[in-house]
Amino acid sequence: MPRDYAKARKPSSRRPKKTNSRKTAAKAGTPVRGWQLYFAGLFSGVFLSFLLYLGTLPPSTGAIPQAALDEPGTTAAEPPRPRFDFYTLLPEQTMDVDVNPAQATVTHASKPSEFFLLQAGAFKQREDAESRRAQLLLLNLDPKIEETNGDNGRWYRVYLGPFQSRSKLNKARSLTAAQNIDTLLLKRSST
Numbered sequence: 001m002p003r004d005y006a007k008a009r010k011p012s013s014r015r016p017k018k019t020n021s022r023k024t025a026a027k028a029g030t031p032v033r034g035w036q037l038y039f040a041g042l043f044s045g046v047f048l049s050f051l052l053y054l055g056t057l058p059p060s061t062g063a064i065p066q067a068a069l070d071e072p073g074t075t076a077a078e079p080p081r082p083r084f085d086f087y088t089l090l091p092e093q094t095m096d097v098d099v100n101p102a103q104a105t106v107t108h109a110s111k112p113s114e115f116f117l118l119q120a121g122a123f124k125q126r127e128d129a130e131s132r133r134a135q136l137l138l139l140n141l142d143p144k145i146e147e148t149n150g151d152n153g154r155w156y157r158v159y160l161g162p163f164q165s166r167s168k169l170n171k172a173r174s175l176t177a178a179q180n181i182d183t184l185l186l187k188r189s190s191t
Contacts, residue, residue, distance in 0.1 A: 114188065132158045133158055142160065173185075
């Protein structure tokens with residue numbers, strides 16, 4: 001019996017058919033790429049934000065009053081316009097002044113009865129007070145050391161001032177604060 005060798009195939013020599021590996025991997029349930037997850041999260045976040053925005057909008061009135069529908073020529077009542085009568089009232093008013101401008105004298109303020117000091121430290125040892133005074137001298141300030149005796153012993157206090165203006169006081173406070181030197185504002189009377 002004759003045999004057809006062209007149609008007969010050997011099972012061991014047969015090669016598997018080539019397929020697209022990406023398609024088979026997607027069908028087989030392989031993990032989704034990161035960029036796909038990123039865009040899916042991005043779109044869902046935008047959608048949820050839009051829904052939240054719509055929820056925060058004030059409700060629309062939607063209904064037009066029946067009176068406005070009946071009368072096509074009328075509109076809603078306009079608020080009253082403000083009236084400015086002072087343009088006409090002020091020129092008509094007069095004031096009687098008893099003081100003659102030539103007799104008025106300008107009084108200059110005398111030396112203020114109060115002044116301000118900054119206390120930059122209080123120390124038990126004179127050397128510590130001198131060290132603080134040197135720090136303040138490097139900042140172009142004029143510190144003074146005052147020795148006081150009290151119930152709790154002898155103290156050496158470092159003062160700045162008296163200050164002639166509030167701006168000089170604030171400048172000294174900012175300079176000392178920049179150097180981490182705590183100051184205490186003291187108000188003293190000149191009497």
